[in-house]
Amino acid sequence: MHIETLDLRFQGTAEVIAAFLIHAPDGPVLIETGPGSTLPTLLDELARRGVRPGDVRHVFVTHIHLDHAGAAGFWARQGAQVYVHPAGAPHLIDPGKLLASARRIYGERMDALWGEVLSAPAERVVVVEDGRTVDAAGLALEAIATPGHAGHHHVFRSGDVAFAGDAAGIRLPGQEWIDLPAPPPEFDLDAWRVSLGRLRAAGLRTLYRTHFGAGSDVRGELDRFERLLEQGAAWVLEMLESGLERERMVERFGELMRGRAAADGVGGEAALEAYELANPRSMSVDGIARYWRKRG
Numbered sequence: 001m002h003i004e005t006l007d008l009r010f011q012g013t014a015e016v017i018a019a020f021l022i023h024a025p026d027g028p029v030l031i032e033t034g035p036g037s038t039l040p041t042l043l044d045e046l047a048r049r050g051v052r053p054g055d056v057r058h059v060f061v062t063h064i065h066l067d068h069a070g071a072a073g074f075w076a077r078q079g080a081q082v083y084v085h086p087a088g089a090p091h092l093i094d095p096g097k098l099l100a101s102a103r104r105i106y107g108e109r110m111d112a113l114w115g116e117v118l119s120a121p122a123e124r125v126v127v128v129e130d131g132r133t134v135d136a137a138g139l140a141l142e143a144i145a146t147p148g149h150a151g152h153h154h155v156f157r158s159g160d161v162a163f164a165g166d167a168a169g170i171r172l173p174g175q176e177w178i179d180l181p182a183p184p185p186e187f188d189l190d191a192w193r194v195s196l197g198r199l200r201a202a203g204l205r206t207l208y209r210t211h212f213g214a215g216s217d218v219r220g221e222l223d224r225f226e227r228l229l230e231q232g233a234a235w236v237l238e239m240l241e242s243g244l245e246r247e248r249m250v251e252r253f254g255e256l257m258r259g260r261a262a263a264d265g266v267g268g269e270a271a272l273e274a275y276e277l278a279n280p281r282s283m284s285v286d287g288i289a290r291y292w293r294k295r296g
Contacts (some may be wrong), residue, residue, distance in 0.1 A: 001022060001024070001137065001158060001159075001161065002022070002023040002284075003020055003021070003022050003023075003161070003208065003214075004020070004023075004049065005018050005020060005208070005212075005214065005252060006018060006019045006020065006021055006045040006046070007041060007045070007072075008034040008038035008039075008041050008042055008045075009038065009041050009211075010034070010037070010038055010049045010067070010277065011026070011037075011113070013210045013274055013277055015036050015172060015173050015213070015274070016172070016212060016274055016277050017035075017038065017067055017210060017211060017212070017278070018032065018208075018210055018211070018212050018213060019031065019032045019033060019034050019042055019210075020032060020035075020044075020048075020052065020208055021045075021046065022158075022226070023060075023138060024136060024137035024138050024139035024294060025138030025139065026136040026137040026138040027055060027056075027057060027127055027138075028046075028051050028059070029057075029058045029059075029060070029136045029139055029141075030056050030057050030059045030075065030080075031059075031060045031061075031156060031163045031208070032061060032062065032068050032069070032163070032165070032241065033059060033068070033069055033070065033071035033072050033074070033075055033256070034068070034070065034071055034114040034141070035066050035067055035070035035071060035113070035114040035115055035117075036070045036071050036074070036114055036115030036117050036118070037069070037070075037083075037111075037112065037113060037114055037115030038065075038115070039071045039074060039115065039278060042071070043239060046084070050080040050098065050211070053075075053078045054078055054079065054137060055276055056075060056078065056080050057079065057136075057137065058080060058083070058136035058137055059075045059076075059080045059081070059082045059089070059091075060080065060082075060083045060084075060086050060129070060134075060136070060141065060156050060163070061073065061083070062073075062154055062155065062156065062163060062164070062166070062167070062210065063084075063085065063149070063150045063152050063154065063155060063165055064084065064085075064088040064091050064098065064150075064152060064196070065104060065150065065166075065183070066098075066113075066114045066117065066263055067114075067210070067211075067278075068165060068166075068210055069088070070114050070115065070117050071091050071115075071117075071118075072084075072093070072120055072169075073092065073117060073118030073119050073120040074118050074122035074290040076118075076120035076125060077118060077120070077121065077124075078214045079124070080124065081124055081126050081136075082120055082124055082125050082126065083126045083128045083134055083136075083141075083143075084125060084126070084127065084128065084154075085121075085127075085128065085143075085145070085153065085154050086127045086128075086129060086150075086152075086196075087151060087152035088152040089125050090109050092116065092119075092125050092193055093118040093119060093120055093121075093122045093125055094119060095117050095118075095119055095221075095237070098117075099117055099282050100111075102114065105283075110151070116181025125154075125169065128143045128154065128259060129143065129152075130143060130144065130145035131143065131145075131205045134149075135173060139158060140158060141156045141157065141158050142156070142157045142158070142178075143155075143156060143157075144156075144157055144162070144198060144199070144202065146164075146165075146167040146195035146198065146199065147186070147188060147191040147192070147194075147195060147197075148167065148187070148188055148189070148191045148192020148193075148194075148195045149165070149166040149182070149183075149186075149187065149192065150183075150186045150187075151188070151191075152160070152186075153165055153166070153167055153188045153195075155167050155199065157202060157204070158237065159204070160204050160205035161204070161205065161206045161208070162202065162204050162205055163205055163206070163208045163210075164199070164207045164208060164209050164210075165196070165209075166181045166210065166211070167195055167196075167199065167208055168191075168196075168199065168207050168209060168215075168221060168222060168225055168227075169181065169209075169221075169225040169228070170209065170211040170273060170278050171209060171210075171211075171212070171215060171221065172211065172212050172214055172274055172276065172278050173213050173279070174267070175264070175271065176224075176264045176266075176274070177260070177261045177264040177265070177266045177268055177279070178221060178224050178225045179228075179257070179275050179279050180225075180228050180229055180232045180257075180279075180284060181278075181279045181283075181284065182232065182233075182284040182287040182291075183281070183283040183284065183286070183287045184283070184286045184290045185287070185290060186287075186288040187284075187287035187288055187291050188291060189190065189229070189230075189233045189238070189242065189288075189291060191231075192229060193226070196222050196226050196229075198199070198277045199218075200219060200222055204218045205218065206218070207221065211278040211279070212278070225249075227231050228260065229283055230289065231260075232257070232284065233288055233291070234252075235248075235252075235253060235256055235288055236249065236253065236285060236292065237288075237292050239252060239253070240289060240292055240293075241277050246286075246289075247283070249285050250281055251256040251283045253281055253285050254258050254276075254281040258272060261275065267276050273283060
């Protein structure tokens with residue numbers, strides 16, 4: 001199985017959002033679509049490899065957040081089957097609620113960040129349940145339900161290789177630091193612990209993260225990420241209990257995360273800004289705080 005990591009150059013920045021091209025026995029398979037704003041870059045990357053839009057008949061999205069699946073409707077309209085978690089499928093077919101929620105968060109930056117989000121024809125959207133194996137162009141891909149980042153999250157596995165979406169955190173190329181993406185409304189600490197256990201038990205050799213690229217120290221990376229998951233959740237709980245206002249929580253959480261990143265060798269403002277472009281701190285504070293408030 002030959003896999004190529006395609007850099008979508010989100011907001012003009014290299015190695016923040018990836019899509020993955022698998023050269024399967026019977027044709028190309030695309031994992032993740034990126035947002036609509038990066039679709040021209042994705043099409044250019046595919047064209048450089050001799051792949052036309054109509055050649056892509058199978059597209060898998062790990063979950064429906066716009067940085068992973070914002071361009072899924074385009075591919076469905078080209079005739080591809082788009083494979084997605086059952087809870088995500090209705091939002092690809094009718095993205096109205098998803099877009100309204102995102103617009104409340106991003107406001108006037110919405111279009112520049114995410115571009116056009118097209119609805120997907122219902123007959124091109126394929127619901128994939130946990131444990132189902134799909135034959136895509138002669139390649140077997142198994143769906144592993146991995147909630148925690150989002151309730152509608154799958155990791156797609158072929159043998160000992162898996163496409164992890166956000167289930168294993170964010171690790172940018174050349175870095176040891178694995179960041180915690182915990183946006184609202186579905187961050188769930190307990191569910192994420194279970195998901196990481198499932199990934200450890202899967203016997204994986206390589207994880208491909210959408211943010212960004214391949215990693216081969218699977219168990220070590222999962223362990224490091226789980227430690228940060230626990231620490232980040234604890235930090236936000238402590239701040240909630242101390243009565244900090246949201247703006248100060250975001251500021252303090254950013255300071256703590258930058259300290260952990262520096263301890264793991266992330267140096268320079270450009271690297272830190274790339275991480276924060278992939279994973280805005282305010283989103284993680286809001287997601288974790290919502291989780292704790294729901295638990296009382």
